[in-house]
Amino acid sequence: VKQFGTASLAFPTNQSVTLNPSSSFTFSGDFTIEAWTYVTPWTSAGISDDGYGGPTIMSCANMGSAATISGWSFGFDVTGKPRFVNFGGTGVVSPSVLSQNAWHHIAVSRESGQLRLFVDGIQVATATDSTRYGDSAYTTFIGRTAYTTAPRFFRGYIDSIRVSTVARYKKNFVLPTTSFAKQFEALNDPYNDMVVYNLPFDSNANSTTKGYNG
Numbered sequence: 001v002k003q004f005g006t007a008s009l010a011f012p013t014n015q016s017v018t019l020n021p022s023s024s025f026t027f028s029g030d031f032t033i034e035a036w037t038y039v040t041p042w043t044s045a046g047i048s049d050d051g052y053g054g055p056t057i058m059s060c061a062n063m064g065s066a067a068t069i070s071g072w073s074f075g076f077d078v079t080g081k082p083r084f085v086n087f088g089g090t091g092v093v094s095p096s097v098l099s100q101n102a103w104h105h106i107a108v109s110r111e112s113g114q115l116r117l118f119v120d121g122i123q124v125a126t127a128t129d130s131t132r133y134g135d136s137a138y139t140t141f142i143g144r145t146a147y148t149t150a151p152r153f154f155r156g157y158i159d160s161i162r163v164s165t166v167a168r169y170k171k172n173f174v175l176p177t178t179s180f181a182k183q184f185e186a187l188n189d190p191y192n193d194m195v196v197y198n199l200p201f202d203s204n205a206n207s208t209t210k211g212y213n214g
Contacts, residue, residue: 004179008159016143026134034107061146111167
């Protein structure tokens, strides 16, 4: 199952990818986090609505319990609605559950204190937000949170993740028709210099990471 290229990253069970601590995932100003996801059926059994969500696409936080964890999480709530949240603070959540067994583009973008959530190019939620997200000492995960007792593992496939230190999306937009990596390599992305993480998950693709050494 893939959206672009030759492959995607599969999460059939309790699996995840751990990245080294990096300031690339700490945001004090504008930023965008986006991914192509294909969610497969999952159960919320054992996951309470405690603010730490459901299946997670990407998270940057200190490893800890509910009482000590801090950082951000990009993924879904316990019902399957896309969301982005600062643990214990500001966040945005879609009003609708994402359909399963289909590819969707999910993005969160912040511009001058305005946080916006987009699903398939449509703005679905917004909030006023000036939070400083993350810490250079925090661990970043793909496919789970840093919540040690209930890591909220993702179920399905992820094909391309891109993190930028710019608000790429400020209103509804047309979905990209090529992978983030292809846009980077073709130099047709006006925000190339602001990409800090760009991973296609293709077996034969050149991972284009910039400003991050993981």
